[in-house]
Structure formats: structure tokens, C-alpha cells
Amino acid sequence: MKIIINVAMTLDGKIDNVARQGAKISSDSDWERVDRLRAESDAILVGGRTLLDEDPRLTVKSATLRDERVARGFEPDPVKVGIVSKATLTAKSRFLTAGRGKVIIFTTEQTSATQLALLREAGAVVCVLGKKRVDLNAALAFLEEWGIENLMVEGGGGINAAFLTAGLVNEILVYIAPLIFGGANAPTLVDGKGVLDGEKLNLLNLEKLDDGGILAKYKVIR
Numbered sequence: 069m070k071i072i073i074n075v076a077m078t079l080d081g082k083i084d085n086v087a088r089q090g091a092k093i094s095s096d097s098d099w100e101r102v103d104r105l106r107a108e109s110d111a112i113l114v115g116g117r118t119l120l121d122e123d124p125r126l127t128v129k130s131a132t133l134r135d136e137r138v139a140r141g142f143e144p145d146p147v148k149v150g151i152v153s154k155a156t157l158t159a160k161s162r163f164l165t166a167g168r169g170k171v172i173i174f175t176t177e178q179t180s181a182t183q184l185a186l187l188r189e190a191g192a193v194v195c196v197l198g199k200k201r202v203d204l205n206a207a208l209a210f211l212e213e214w215g216i217e218n219l220m221v222e223g224g225g226g227i228n229a230a231f232l233t234a235g236l237v238n239e240i241l242v243y244i245a246p247l248i249f250g251g252a253n254a255p256t257l258v259d260g261k262g263v264l265d266g267e268k269l270n271l272l273n274l275e276k277l278d279d280g281g282i283l284a285k286y287k288v289i290r
């Protein structure tokens with residue numbers, strides 16, 4: 069499976085400001101790029117805090133791109149995947165209801181039986197994979213069985229760190245906005261516990277964009 073992390077960050081590496089409410093970082097043209105990347109992906113994955121705090125739709129916004137997916141024999145929207153320790157979503161959540169993508173939730177024994185039933189009734193495929201944290205390798209094995217070959221990870225910093233330190237990421241695509249948020253507690257591209265000797269990367273492509281941003285594509289050396 070090919071795994072790509074896509075993020076929008078500020079020059080100081082922040083993927084949100086200290087308020088942690090999903091601050092706008094991408095430009096309109098970057099959103100169009102993200103939409104194309106989503107349309108090319110079999111599945112889009114987010115971490116638990118992004119899922120519960122922001123309730124993202126994770127759909128393909130462009131009708132043309134959705135039609136093109138259908139013409140290629142796919143569903144209009146990619147599969148949505150959530151990795152969440154305690155899956156306290158409501159049945160009305162946008163993640164569960166928006167678009168036509170199948171929803172897969174990987175969670176832990178911290179999610180109650182009632183909540184598991186609610187999610188399944190809302191149409192999600194729910195797998196309990198771990199006591200406190202979701203076992204990522206087991207989750208990926210499950211996704212492979214579902215035919216997922218291209219997985220786009222859309223943050224946040226905690227889930228990016230988990231994927232990267234487990235050696236699961238092939239490429240990182242970063243939109244760097246001409247913006248600085250600062251704040252020691254604002255989330256960054258990769259949070260988690262940190263890696264002392266650093267994850268090594270190869271720069272594959274660098275573009276200066278008309279909106280003042282920079283788009284960088286890296287291959288993760290494994």
C-alpha cells in the first residue's frame with residue numbers, strides 16, 4: 069500500500085493555531101490540489117482528535133472529479149477512515165453522513181458497546197484493534213483486504229507521528245503557507261514523542277505557487 073501524508077502548514081511548521089479549531093491554512097488553489105489528491109486516493113484517513121474536534125466530511129468537493137472516479141469504476145468519494153481511541157461520534161456527524169464514501173472506524177476497547185452499536189447502525193464498519201491505542205499494522209492489513217492501495221493521511225500531528233515512526237509512510241506532501249502561527253502548544257506536522265536522530269527524507273519536488281505558498285514533495289527514506 070502506498071501511504072501519503074498531506075498537510076498544510078505555516079512557515080513555522082504549525083498545522084493549526086493554539087486554539088486548535090482547524091484554522092485556515094490552505095489557499096483556495098491548494099484546496100483544489102487536495103481535492104484532486106483525495107479523488108486519486110482509495111481512502112483518506114484522519115486521527116482521533118481531528119475526527120472528534122472537527123468532524124471532517126472527507127469528501128471530494130468537485131463534481132467533475134467525482135464523475136471521473138465513477139467513470140473509472142469507483143465510488144464518487146473515497147473510503148473514509150478514522151483512527152480513534154474512544155469513538156464518541158454521534159450518528160449525525162458529518163464524518164458518518166457526508167458524501168457516498170464507505171466509513172471505516174478503527175477504535176479500541178475504550179469505546180463502549182452502545183457506541184459501537186450506534187456507529188454500526190449508522191453504516192460504519194467498526195473494528196476494535198487494541199486496548200488503549202489502535203494497532204496501526206492491524207488496521208492497514210484490514211484496509212489492504214478491502215482493496216485499499218493508495219492511502220492519504222490527512223493528519224493531525226499525532227497520527228502523522230504514529231505512521232511516520234512506525235515506518236509506514238512513503239511520501240509527504242506539504243503546502244507551506246506564507247503565514248506564521250507560533251505557539252509552543254500549536255500542533256505541528258509531526259508531534260508525538262519525537263525522534264532523536266530524525267526521519268530522513270529526499271526532496272522530490274518543490275514548487276513556488278502564485279498564492280505565495282510553497283508545495284514540497286518528499287520521499288521518506290526507509
Ligand SMILES: NC(=O)c1ccc[n+]([C@@H]2O[C@H](COP(=O)([O-])OP(=O)(O)OC[C@H]3O[C@@H](n4cnc5c(N)ncnc54)[C@H](OP(=O)(O)O)[C@@H]3O)[C@@H](O)[C@H]2O)c1
Nearest residue numbers: 075076084090115116117118153202223224225226227230
Ligand atoms: N493543516 C492540516 O493539514 C491539518 C490536517 C489535519 C489536522 N490538523 C490539525 O491537527 C490537530 C489535531 O492533531 P492531534 O495531533 O491533536 O490529533 P490527531 O493526530 O488528529 O489524533 C491523534 C489521536 O488519535 C488517537 N489514536 C488512537 N490510536 C492511535 C495511534 N495508534 N496512534 C496515534 N494516535 C492514535 C489518540 O487519541 P487518545 O489520545 O484519545 O488516545 C491520539 O491522541 C487539530 O488542531 C487539527 O486542526 C491539521
